[in-house]
Amino acid sequence: MIASLQTPAGGVVPVSKRVMNLANFLHQAARRHGAEIGFVWGGASWTWAELARRVDAMAAALAANGIGKGDRVLVQSKNCNQMFESMFACFQIGAVWVPANFRQTPDEVAYLAQSSGASALICHRDFPDHAAVVPEAAPDIRFVISIGASGFGDDYDALVERHGGESAPVASVEHDDPCWFFFTSGTTGRPKAAVLTHGQMAFVVTNHLCDLMPGTTHRDASLVVAPLSHGAGVHQLTQVARAAKTVLLPGERFDVDEAWRLVEQWRITNLFTVPTIVKLLTEHPSVDAYDHSSLRYVIYAGAPMYREDQKHALKKLGNVLVQYFGLGEVTGNITVLPPALHEPDDGPDVKVGTCGYERTGMQVSIQDEQGREVAPGETGEICVCGPAVFAGYYNNPDANAKAFRNGWFRTGDLGHVDAQGYLYITGRASDMYISGGSNVYPREIEEKILTHPAVAEVAIVGVPDRTWGEVGVAVCVLRPGADSTESDLLAWMDGKVSRYKLPKRVFFWDALPRSAYGKITKKDIRAELEKRGSLPLAQPPQGGI
Structure with a gap:
């Protein structure tokens, strides 16, 4: 991305729009809070200094095998510390992190590898079928790493040990340099790779800290109850920016009792999830068996929460619910409904059903089929613009042409705003x-x-x-x-x-x-x-x- 400066003589001087490489979030945390725990999984924990050393070593391993700026690294893994580290290792060398939904089939992940043009694969040992199929479908993959000892690639931890003490330089990046291919869920046709960039994600992290969880510091702790490949990964990147520790559930299966036990043990202050998981958490008997008074923000997205479920959760947890509305293409940054606007009881002044107001720096427009903005109270397509909007779909001009109109990103969701600008989602256009x-x-x-x-x-x-x-x-x-x-x-x-x-x-x-x-x-x-x-x-x- 090139900006320009007007000189007094009328000439134009091109200026490179360099931005911070997102890997610096981790290294900043290590410099300020190196001896503090940054990551917890099961019975193991890592300090920020240990995480930074491991990321340095993996970045060096990737670079030694020819992976560099702009190369795509596909990751097929369940939640684990290595998956978390791989994000920062990719960012550090300027490569693009391409995490897959680990529950997808080998053929589905092979498509992601092919469509993204992946050059390397990091695959958990529990997915040997994926490791066999993906390189065949994507011949550009020249390097395979196995998380855990296996027969299909170099062991991740062995590589970290081998390259211990080494450090690949933190790559110079510009605002629009891609850092993450965020694959859509593919509800209509094949999944598409939404291109997230270093500059965009710096805004997203700042916006999350501003609108979703203000006051977050290194004294906070976040519980992960969703796959790091999508929204939870964005949420954890935000935690790293303030050196707040990340705690993973120990197993692949979602265990409500274990989740509440970890909340009590680690004094969890925030978590990110979806309404159905909030429902499971608050309707399970264990919600009353553990101390969850440390919680300040239970952030939910992906869909509006049904009002009856919302009222129940508020009675169980207190005034800690935060809702945001946003798609992967806008990295969750469209609206916010903070705790103060989550009322436990209905009343004449309660805005029942709203998903909140516009996020800081973002603008919402409700438009008809011709792209004209409709009046408050009228239903139309929810469109959005602002720094959180992605750079476009990778190698998919047809999808980009459909997704943008007059500079607005078209969400495909229907809704209306009231006179004060609060947004109400009616549903997906495809649901109507x-x-x-x-x-x-x-x-x-x-x-x-x-x-x-x-x-x-x-x-x-x-x-x-x-x-x-x-x-x-x-x-x-x-x-x-x-x-x-x-x-x-x-x-x-x-x-x-x-x-x-x-x-x-x-x-x-x-x-x-x-x-x-x-x-x-x-x-x-x-x-x-x-x-x-x-x-x-x-x-x-x-x-x-």
Whole structure:
């Protein structure tokens, strides 16, 4: 990125827009707080000085094997200290960190390697099939590292020991130099690599500290309950910027009791997660068995939290909830709803359902299909601009053309703002369906169903219908010990929402499908409905609509 300075004589002097290499966050923490614990996993812990030495050694190992500025390093790993370190090692030499969702199949990860043009692979020993398939699909990969001893690559810790005492120079980087390929979830088609840059991420970290967790210092501690490959990785990068320690869950499986035990043991002050995990944490009996008074910020994103779940969490945890709205392409930086605006009870002055106001330095515009801004209260597509917006999708001009319009990034989410600028998300544009010529936004009906005492979770999808074009289908999960029927629930809803918004059918399942990050995935719900033979729709039982 080149800026320019106007000289008195009228000439133009090009100026390189150099920025801080993000690896400096770690080295700054090591200089200021070297002897303090920076990272905890299971029974092991590392000081900031130890982490910095390990990152230096891995950066030297990568450089010795020909990996340098601009090269992409694919990482297939569950959460561990080596994955955390690999981010900073890549940043340090100017390479691009390309973390995969570790739950993806070998073929899916092979696609990520191919589409990103990866030159190296860091793969956990638990994924030998991935290690076998990925280099075949991506012939540019010339160096494979195994996290843990295996038969498919150089052992990560052995390389750290071999290059101990060495240090690759911290690469000079400019604002738009890529540092991270953040793969989208691929809800429509193949995943796309959103290019995050050193300059953009410096703003994101500053913004997170400003808007999400003000006052964070080296005395804080953060519990990781989500994969480091996506939002949790951004959150932990922010912790490193203030030398706040990171604590990993010891196992791959999410253990609620263990999470609360760690909160008590390490006096955890913040954590990042999604609404469904907050629900699990606060409805589990162990929430009352451990001391969680140290918590100051429980940050949730990925979807708005249903109001009933929000009220329950506030009663259990106190005034610590922070919501933000943002996609990977905007690195989570669109709106914020801080603790002071999370009210435990409904009232005339409570903004129920909002995901907050614009993040510092960011601007939201609700636009119609022609790109015109609509009036407050009108529904349209949520568009955003500001320094947190990514540089674009890697090697995907068609996707970039669709994602941007007149300089605005189009989120694909629908919503409206009120007169004060608070944003309300109606849902994904792809979630909305049209029944009898009227737009139906599932979230509104889902919120209402969740006030039924027997219902723990619900998701509504639109499906084709000969008479109405499309109708809604609700899939519910009942609370333990609760009982309800389709006809009972439909009768209970009658009068609570307009009749054209009522689901045509209601099904009860033991659980709803979720992504690797804990989000309820409607495409998988629709696929499961088809698999179970629930589509096309049969007529509801007597008493339904």
